[in-house]
Amino acid sequence: MPGPVYHPVATGIASDTVTQHAGPASIVLWGGWFCPFTQRTWAALEAKGIPYQYREVNPYLKEKDFIDISPHGLTPGLQVDGRPLHDSTVINEFLEEAGSALGAHPAVPSLWPNSGDGPYEKARARLWIDHVNKAAVPAFIRLLQAASPPSQAAALAAWTTALDHITAHCQGPFFFGNEISLVDLAIAPWAVRDFILCEKRGFRRDQVSGWTAWAEALERHPAVQRTTSNRDKYLEFNQTFMRNEDHSAVAKAARAGEQII
Template identity: 30%
Template sequence: MSLQPIELISFNLCPFVQRSVITLLKKGIDFKITYIDLSNKPDWFLAISPLGKVPVLKYGNAVLFESAVINEFLDEITPPSLLPTEPLTKAQDRAWIEYSSQLLMAQYMATLATSEAEFSEKQAVLNDRLSKIEAAMSDKRYFNSDNFALIDSALAPAFTRFDVIKQHCQRDLLANFPKLSQLARHYLALSYVQTSVIKEFGEVYLQYLSDKGSYLSTQAQ
């Protein structure tokens, strides 16, 4: 199948954009990425993004938004598929992809807590999200398979951020989740996960947390 030119509109720290970058890299799809400043969104972006959010995918003259939709589109136009073929299993993966967005939001809220007390409160919510994912995981290499799937594209960005926090803020937020800790190691060893973020991601991410007055950033070394 001959593909149209693909351009992904991004913010350089957005985990939802990272999901689509992982899928693009995993499937070997040629693409261009354009970064914008979300605090000063250009008019051309607002004209094509109904929600004013990233990611936005330009496919030729067509525009798609929402990372789960973008990923399924990319998967469908470049076989073999990263979704299960059995209808029930496919539906379950789609449900967990939706749930993974709640994980990312809980992680975001915890990392932006500005005091130890607020961090503890937000971490409790994050731990609840993590415990449900840990309970749902198989004993396979990835979330529910030995083969990397779209659910893994959806989950992996959270683990990229957990790793920066562990390495630089002295907080292993996965310490009480052995299956997720193992999953993190598998994800972070993949070249298409490693290269799905900007080269200076750790430094930029920590600076972002510091600029937001994050409690975690005060623990950075």
């Protein structure tokens, strides 16, 4: 099997499709327990209370059924009544916009910021998600990949700078206040996984003002907790990055300084 070793997620979901609950639309999330981008969308489904099925997939095998859903062969992929979508950022915005038609729980607040200037705040949220995608996530991965002390120091500085830029605008406990948002879901999987940087790369949460409180709030949110897997397995999986084994398109893009999709 190409790539790293696979394990069931902590909730017991393995390689078979697992029905969570039925709803007005037939939604299947194709994902990997190990993948932070999968967790973004998985947590969005949980946060919205949208009925879905979860299907564990090995993206390294590039099987046709999965490529038909996600042309780049990257998790997550989403099927909505048989129609495909890919890219976690795009999928999450779709889930928010189409939530009621997809069977979202009516009492769940919007994942967009709740303010009087909706279009402006949506645009601002998209800019912060773009910052996470283009600055924070690549810096996280490059820090994992950094082998020598000088490269680790440079990568750690890039990671803390990227974090500091966004935490300075976090209203607390979540980015826009009391409710979790699409911005929070964009960065939550890396809050869940930053213990690896603490253990292996000398990072401390208190190096970035406001990150400890925000990260802890993200980790405590039920949608994040329900989609988080075993820490030891996360560490085992991420050893491939720390050994600079470029199994994944994400690792290759980070090494080359390219955009991570």
